[in-house]
Amino acid sequence: MAIPMISVVGKSNTGKTTLLEKLVAELKRRGYRVATVKHDTHGFDIDRPGKDSWRHARAGSDVVIISGPNRLAMIEKREKEITLNEIADRVTNVDIVLTEGYKRGDRPKIEVSRHEKGSELLCTEDELIAIAADQPFDMNVPQFGLDDAAGLVDLIEEKFLANPF
Amino acid sequence: MAIPMISVVGKSNTGKTTLLEKLVAELKRRGYRVATVKHDTHGFDIDRPGKDSWRHARAGSDVVIISGPNRLAMIEKREKEITLNEIADRVTNVDIVLTEGYKRGDRPKIEVSRHEKGSELLCTEDELIAIAADQPFDMNVPQFGLDDAAGLVDLIEEKFLANPF
Numbered sequence: 001m002a003i004p005m006i007s008v009v010g011k012s013n014t015g016k017t018t019l020l021e022k023l024v025a026e027l028k029r030r031g032y033r034v035a036t037v038k039h040d041t042h043g044f045d046i047d048r049p050g051k052d053s054w055r056h057a058r059a060g061s062d063v064v065i066i067s068g069p070n071r072l073a074m075i076e077k078r079e080k081e082i083t084l085n086e087i088a089d090r091v092t093n094v095d096i097v098l099t100e101g102y103k104r105g106d107r108p109k110i111e112v113s114r115h116e117k118g119s120e121l122l123c124t125e126d127e128l129i130a131i132a133a134d135q136p137f138d139m140n141v142p143q144f145g146l147d148d149a150a151g152l153v154d155l156i157e158e159k160f161l162a163n164p165f
Numbered sequence: 166m167a168i169p170m171i172s173v174v175g176k177s178n179t180g181k182t183t184l185l186e187k188l189v190a191e192l193k194r195r196g197y198r199v200a201t202v203k204h205d206t207h208g209f210d211i212d213r214p215g216k217d218s219w220r221h222a223r224a225g226s227d228v229v230i231i232s233g234p235n236r237l238a239m240i241e242k243r244e245k246e247i248t249l250n251e252i253a254d255r256v257t258n259v260d261i262v263l264t265e266g267y268k269r270g271d272r273p274k275i276e277v278s279r280h281e282k283g284s285e286l287l288c289t290e291d292e293l294i295a296i297a298a299d300q301p302f303d304m305n306v307p308q309f310g311l312d313d314a315a316g317l318v319d320l321i322e323e324k325f326l327a328n329p330f
Contacts, residue, residue, distance in 0.1 A: 070246075
């Protein structure tokens with residue numbers, strides 16, 4: 001069975017990362033293995049100049065792996081961005097994948113909205129499984145407070161996770 | 166056919182990373198796709214506090230992925246260190262894998278040696294495909310200068326890479 005993948009989307013500075021942290025913590029509390037995906041549309045430097053792994057990358061390595069006793073990192077050069085489907089193919093040992101961003105992706109979405117950033121949503125009703133907001137919306141979508149990770153995870157469990165415990 | 170994996174080993178501060186950089190650059194110049202593995206026995210923090218991906222990890226994500234237009238990073242929590250065989254299973258789209266370290270691994274090795282760090286080697290003759298050093302060894306192993314990436318890559322090509330060009 002495919003691993004469920006849910007996208008947490010919203011305008012800038014509405015608190016997507018904060019909500020995602022809370023969802024991850026709540027899912028972990030309930031015993032799930034969780035992967036998260038950060039969509040970094042501007043590119044990124046994950047490592048620090050001078051470190052050996054950075055020197056490997058700078059010398060031209062297509063794939064740099066750093067393996068430690070409790071952590072494994074792989075950094076790959078890409079000609080084009082990996083798709084959510086390709087990510088789903090690679091991540092096999094978790095119960096759920098949460099993405100931060102990917103508002104134009106085709107995965108079920110939770111939109112974060114904050115009154116001070118406006119009262120329009122990025123997504124349409126049929127794209128959303130939930131809204132996390134400090135304001136109400138006249139839409140047929142379950143709505144939660146910005147801090148209500150437990151409520152959101154109840155919904156996620158019900159819709160996407162066969163509870164194995 | 167399995168992708169060849171060669172370990173660059175040596176005592177501390179003999180110049181393993183520097184040699185590895187030169188080997189990567191030379192292999193890239195010859196058109197190969199290269200992966201490198203840095204063995205970080207003390208553990209590592211690849212990301213910086215405050216960044217979104219760091220916040221995902223701190224919240225408990227088992228796998229954190231950062232996807233940009235030209236780069237993909239995956240950081241996995243592990244209960245125990247991944248083996249070289251498991252790394253080999255995961256890295257599929259390159260011609261060769263070079264590891265920095267893994268002196269106790271079972272892969273063919275190049276040992277880096279520098280007179281000022283002593284004249285003993287870590288490896289035995291049968292473990293080594295080459296020595297890169299500023300001193301001679303009375304051993305039946307091909308020996309190269311510390312800067313001779315071209316010579317070493319000639320040997321690597323001859324022994325491990327069917328040249329597809």
